[in-house]
Amino acid sequence: MTLIDIFDPKARPTPIGIDLGTTNSLVARVRDGKPFVIDDCNGERLVPSVVHYDARGGTTVGHAAKRLAQAHPRETIVSVKRFMGRGADDPETRRLGPYEFMAPSTPEEAKSVRFQVRGRAVTPVEVSAELLKELRTSAERELRSVGPAVITVPAYFDDAQRQATKDAGRLAGLEVLRLLNEPTAAALAYGLDKQQNGLFAVYDLGGGTFDITVLLLDDGVFQVKSTGGDSALGGDDMDRALAGRLLAEMGVEGATEPEVVRLALDLARDVKHRLTESPAVEVEIPVAGSADATRQITVTRDEFDALVAPIVERTGVACRRALRDAGVQASELTGVILVGGSTRVPFVRSYVARIFGKEPLGDIDPDEVVALGAAIQADILAGSQERADEVLLLDVLPLSLGLETMGGVAEKILPRNTTIPTGARQTFTTYADNQTGFDLHIVQGEREMASDCRSLARFTLKGIPPMPAGLARLEVTFRVDADGLLSVTAKELTTGVEQKVEVKPSYGLTDEQVEEMLLAALDHGEEDLEQRRLVEGRVEADRVLLATRKALAADADLLEAGERERVEEAMTALEQAMKGTRAGVLQRRIEALDEATHGWAGRRMDRAVARAIAGRQVEDLESEVAHSKGVDQHVAEHRANAGGGG
Amino acid sequence: MNDPFATLGVEPRFGLDLRAVEQRHRELSRTLHPDRYAGAPAAERRLALGRAIEVNEAWRVLRDPIRRAEALVALAGVTLREEAAPKADPAFLMEIMELREELSEVARKKDRGRLAALAGQVRAREEKALGALGALLDSGGDDAKGAAKDVEKALPHLAELKYFRRFLDEVSAIEEDLTDALP
Numbered sequence: 088m089t090l091i092d093i094f095d096p097k098a099r100p101t102p103i104g105i106d107l108g109t110t111n112s113l114v115a116r117v118r119d120g121k122p123f124v125i126d127d128c129n130g131e132r133l134v135p136s137v138v139h140y141d142a143r144g145g146t147t148v149g150h151a152a153k154r155l156a157q158a159h160p161r162e163t164i165v166s167v168k169r170f171m172g173r174g175a176d177d178p179e180t181r182r183l184g185p186y187e188f189m190a191p192s193t194p195e196e197a198k199s200v201r202f203q204v205r206g207r208a209v210t211p212v213e214v215s216a217e218l219l220k221e222l223r224t225s226a227e228r229e230l231r232s233v234g235p236a237v238i239t240v241p242a243y244f245d246d247a248q249r250q251a252t253k254d255a256g257r258l259a260g261l262e263v264l265r266l267l268n269e270p271t272a273a274a275l276a277y278g279l280d281k282q283q284n285g286l287f288a289v290y291d292l293g294g295g296t297f298d299i300t301v302l303l304l305d306d307g308v309f310q311v312k313s314t315g316g317d318s319a320l321g322g323d324d325m326d327r328a329l330a331g332r333l334l335a336e337m338g339v340e341g342a343t344e345p346e347v348v349r350l351a352l353d354l355a356r357d358v359k360h361r362l363t364e365s366p367a368v369e370v371e372i373p374v375a376g377s378a379d380a381t382r383q384i385t386v387t388r389d390e391f392d393a394l395v396a397p398i399v400e401r402t403g404v405a406c407r408r409a410l411r412d413a414g415v416q417a418s419e420l421t422g423v424i425l426v427g428g429s430t431r432v433p434f435v436r437s438y439v440a441r442i443f444g445k446e447p448l449g450d451i452d453p454d455e456v457v458a459l460g461a462a463i464q465a466d467i468l469a470g471s472q473e474r475a476d477e478v479l480l481l482d483v484l485p486l487s488l489g490l491e492t493m494g495g496v497a498e499k500i501l502p503r504n505t506t507i508p509t510g511a512r513q514t515f516t517t518y519a520d521n522q523t524g525f526d527l528h529i530v531q532g533e534r535e536m537a538s539d540c541r542s543l544a545r546f547t548l549k550g551i552p553p554m555p556a557g558l559a560r561l562e563v564t565f566r567v568d569a570d571g572l573l574s575v576t577a578k579e580l581t582t583g584v585e586q587k588v589e590v591k592p593s594y595g596l597t598d599e600q601v602e603e604m605l606l607a608a609l610d611h612g613e614e615d616l617e618q619r620r621l622v623e624g625r626v627e628a629d630r631v632l633l634a635t636r637k638a639l640a641a642d643a644d645l646l647e648a649g650e651r652e653r654v655e656e657a658m659t660a661l662e663q664a665m666k667g668t669r670a671g672v673l674q675r676r677i678e679a680l681d682e683a684t685h686g687w688a689g690r691r692m693d694r695a696v697a698r699a700i701a702g703r704q705v706e707d708l709e710s711e712v713a714h715s716k717g718v719d720q721h722v723a724e725h726r727a728n729a730g731g732g733g
Numbered sequence: 734m735n736d737p738f739a740t741l742g743v744e745p746r747f748g749l750d751l752r753a754v755e756q757r758h759r760e761l762s763r764t765l766h767p768d769r770y771a772g773a774p775a776a777e778r779r780l781a782l783g784r785a786i787e788v789n790e791a792w793r794v795l796r797d798p799i800r801r802a803e804a805l806v807a808l809a810g811v812t813l814r815e816e817a818a819p820k821a822d823p824a825f826l827m828e829i830m831e832l833r834e835e836l837s838e839v840a841r842k843k844d845r846g847r848l849a850a851l852a853g854q855v856r857a858r859e860e861k862a863l864g865a866l867g868a869l870l871d872s873g874g875d876d877a878k879g880a881a882k883d884v885e886k887a888l889p890h891l892a893e894l895k896y897f898r899r900f901l902d903e904v905s906a907i908e909e910d911l912t913d914a915l916p
Contacts, residue, residue, distance in 0.1 A: 264771060308759060404913045411905065468771035479763050505793065508767060510786040568782060569767040630772045681776040688777040692765070692784060699760040700742035 100234030100626065102264065102469035103226050104461025106272075107218060107238055107252065109168040109294030109321060110428060112136050113455065114222040115462035116230065120474075122276065122459040122466075127225045133454060134225070136294075138217045139163040140204045148221040160185035160349035162204055166323055167218070169295040170200045170211040171255075172248030179319055183327045183352070185345030212255045213604065219259035234626075235262040237465040239457050241296040242268035243316030243485050245531050245541050246573050253570065254601050262623065264468045266570040269293075270300035271311060271482055272460030273426045277451055278304045279463060279478070285421025286312075288409070290439050290447065291457075292402065293427035295321040299406045301413040301420075310481045312413035313504045315405040320398065322359070322429035328394045329355035329386070336384055338375035362388050363431050392434045399438050406442050412504050423447040428454055470630075481506050484567055491528035491537035500565050503533065507567050514580075515561045521553035525561055529575060548577045620670035628665050628677055632658060635684060638691060645690045650683075657683040737791035737804050745808055747870040751796060758792040798863055799898060802891050805870050809884040822889070829896050836900070840907045848911075852904045859897040866890040 104122070106113045111133040115124045124132045127149065139152035140162050147155065156163040164186070169179055175191045180200055189208045191197035201208040219238075226233045238261075240252050249266055256263035270289035278287075284304050291298040298316040302309055330351040334340075339347060354370055361368040367387040374380040410417060425447045429435060440446050467474045483504045489497040490513070500511045517525065525548040532540030551559050560580040567573050606616055635658060643651065657680040664676040738745040741757050763769070765788055770781040794800040832855065839847045869887035873880055 265768075310759075407912055408909065411909070468768060470772050475769065476763075479759070479766060480768060481759075481762060481766075506789045508782055508786045509789050509793075511790075566782075566786065631774045634773050634777075677774070681774040684774060685776045685780075688774070688780055692780060695764045696742075696761060696784075699764045700757070702760065 099469075100232040101226075101230045102234040102462075102465035103223075103230075103236050104267075104272075104458055104463070104465045105219065105222055105236055105238045106269070106458035106461060107168065107215060107240075107255075108136055108457075109166050109296060109323065110136055111294075111454065112218050112222055113458035114226050115455075115458040116226065117462050117466035122462040124455050124458055125225050125229050127221075128228065134218070134221060136167065136218055137163060137165050138167070138214050140209065142205065146217050148217055157346070157349055157353065160345035161187055164202060164204070164209070164214045166295050167211050167214040169319060169323065170202075171215065172245065172251040173200050173211070174198050175200055183330065183348060185348045185352075187345075212251050212258060212601075215252065215255035216258035219255055219261060223259060223261060234469055235264040235465065237265045237267050237461045237468065238263055239267050239269045239272050239461045240571075241291070241293070241316065241318055242270050242298040242300050242311075242314040242482075243296065243318050244571075245318070245486055246488075246543050246571070247541065248318060249571055253572070258601060258604055260605075260619070262626070264465060266572070267461055267464050267480075268298070268300070268311075268314070268482055268485075268571075269457045270298050270314070270424075270426065271302065271309060271480060272458075272464065273424060273451075273456045274300070274302055274304065274309055274460070275463055275478070275480065276456045276460035277424055277448075278309060283421070286415060286419055287422050287424055288406070288420050288443060289424045289426055290402070290406070290430065291316075291426035292429040292435060293321050294429065295319065295323050297321060297402055297405065299402070299409045301409050301415060307477045308479045308481065311483045311506075312415070313409045314483055314485050315409040315412070316485070317401065317405060320401055321427075322356075322432075324398045325359055325395045325429065325432070326352050326355040328398065329358060329391065332386075332390075332394060333358075333370070333372055337372050358386050359391065359432065362386070362391050363433060388433065395432070395434060399432075399435055403438070403442050417443045417445075420445065424451060424456075426451070426453050426456055470633075482569070482571070483507060484509060484571060486531045486541075487533055488529070488531050488543075488565060488567070488573060489537075489540070490563070491530060495537050496535060497530050497532070497537040497540050501567065505567075507571055508569050510564065510566045512562060512564050515563065516557050517551065517554075517559045517561075518556055520556050522556065522559070523551045523553060524549045525551060525559075525577075527563060527575075527577065529573070543573065544575070546575075546577075548579065551579050552582050554581070617670055621668060621673065624670050624673040624677065625665055628661055628673060631677055631680060632661060635680065638684070638687075642687075642691045642694065645694065646687055650687060653683045654680070654687070735787060735791070736808060737794040737801075738808070740787050740791035741795065743795070745805060747798075747802060747805060747867040749795065749801070754792070754795055758788060761788045798866075799891065799894055802866055802870060802887070802894075806884055806888070806891070809881055811881070811884055811888075825893060825896075829900070832900060836903060836907070840910075843911055845911060848904065848907060852901065855897055855900050855904075859894065859901070862890045862893045862897065866894065 101116050103125075104115045106115075113124055113133060115122050117123075126132055127134055129150065131150065134149040135153040137149065137152040137156060139147040139155040139159060141147065152163055153165075156165055170177075173179055175188065175197045177200060180188050187203040189201040189203045191201070199210050199212075201210055202214070223233060236256060238252060238256050240249055244252070253263050253266060270291050273289050273291065274287060284306065286301070286303050289298070289300045289302065291300070296316065296318050297320040298314065300311055300314040302311045330348070333351045333354055334343070334347070337347075337351070350373070354372065358368055358370050365388070367385055369383050369385050371381045371383050374382055420443060423439060423443050423445060425436070425439065430439070430447075430453050436447065463474070464480070467478055484501060484507050485503060487499045487503045488501040489499040492498045500513055501509055515525065526545065527548065528537060528545045529543045530537045530540035531543055534540050548561060551561075558581060561577060562580055563575065563577045565573060565575055635654065639654070646654070657676070661676040661680050664673045667673070736745070741754060741761065743749060743754055743757060762785065765781055765785040767778065767782050767785060770778045773781070794804050832851070836851060839851060866887050869883045869890070872883040
């Protein structure tokens, strides 16, 4: 098998699945229909999500970086996921930690946290991109050619956090096929492996995030019923709680040097891990004010449990709400799947058993299952036909989307737990005479007031023709794609002139900024970027041509007069462009083929829909036949009775 | 909004076998879900995304009795505008006000037993209104005119249902607060 991988020059790039975790990250792929985690160069499967920035401007990632964290706490970013998509004033920046943050000098900069590392600003997107590059390198070592990627995100990630993750993928030079929710990925890997149907809860407590998802597994359909969580709750908080206690034992109070904080956090994590097996552990802590002196203290599991109980109990609120949103009782669950390293903590396990009234399933590796699910999804999306027919993932929007209305109230446009992709339309009118602009503020969250929700985007629809108040009609359309990402369009309807504005929720980095960073990261800038666009263009062209050929084989009868010629012409032109070296030409030819197949694609979709409906109507017909038989019988009996009476 | 019944290919009526409609939603999702078009040309992907959204939205409307009824009302050519929304009768409004007062008292006293009883009472009323609504919307009338008249007659029941829904939402919120306050 491996030989073929190496020697087949036409081998298709292998799609990969990435679990970009708070504490550890993994990359996996599917081989012979089964998912496997890919080892890094040291034969390790888990890559610590740690990035160290050295004095020469280089980076070190993973185990090596983790070892540097102690000596260089400010230059080594740990648990960057906690900062993804968060603003400079986010409470997360004020928790116990060794970092220094750049003060924002413009409102634009304030939208994203920026670490101050060796005098320069580093955003969480850039740090995450370093992690992803490392994983890509591991994948390249094992695979001849690395294909597109599915990256997992906590189900409870909001739009900004998702967008940030996707941009990190792009910055790492990956084609991001899909953002997949971590609990759904876990359910996919578990469900396909065990071939079990039923209603499951996935309890995912990682290093920095918590998700609870209730979903139905039904013959390859993975339908998420509800999801909930907290994107700032995880094992790191347990470490902080315990580190606080250790610092007190050391005699350290209040703010202290980053080295000491880092040490306390690392010791706490170690104690937490050891307490999984032992009821009490000893730990050596330095004595404040003396360079080398240490002393030994004992931490018992009971003490630890008491420290973390308030943290773990916060998950219970989300669990109960998820069950309620799904409209199910805990007793109806077939099983509870545990995901994330923090579910190894005995107190967490017993708490989960208490909340759901049953012992969680024990035969799943909580560290690897998410990456395995991501690899399966990548394999399906990249065209594994048999799987595609068998598997269907129906996920949901985790947090309500809304607009700020008069008085600062957030009006929900799309409620949480709506199946994605989804969309909604809302019309608004002007409130003042001759008003020519209209402000829209899009928010995400469950709170009543817009100011308490996450602000995703503000934009002004301009150029409304002057008219009396209440006459202009503005239609705002929300669309959430299968990644859970929002796009908004708005148009003015009355004048017949359609005004259209596209917005992408901003979390601090614009498309242009990402592009610039990409450019800066490459050795030969423009040249490399052109080369990369060409390679990506060829991959896309290949895919589009393949899809078109398949469509020609199946649905050529739906082509209208002259259409076939136009399609074939566009295909030939694209094939020519693939041999060339100009990315721009390639892109235009891809678009031309797109254009040529557009009307036909609509007709093919209509046919597929008609078939899907017809498949069912045969059964409907049968039941109608049965029903009409009943009526006939009834009529016959009635006649018989009437005959008997007469 | 497109006709959600047509989108899912089901008969436009209030009384639907929701399990069959859900099954239909799944079959159409299998056909139109963006996952099935991941390798398709961009224009086709956009097209499929739009249609997948329509299918999901149609299922969201049909599974909810209030929105299903509103869709039927719209299909019958009766426009529902907020200012022209059917007014429930004053006696009903009085009754709702009394129920609400009782609810806030129950919430204040954290009386779970009475909360459940109150919810049960309103659920029974909701059930009855749903029955009446369904009978009128699916009557078929003697002719098109008769059917439209029945739709008009159904509107007050629809208004009542909205009051019940809001009431029961509040019950859930109170239940949530009471449960989460537990140690």
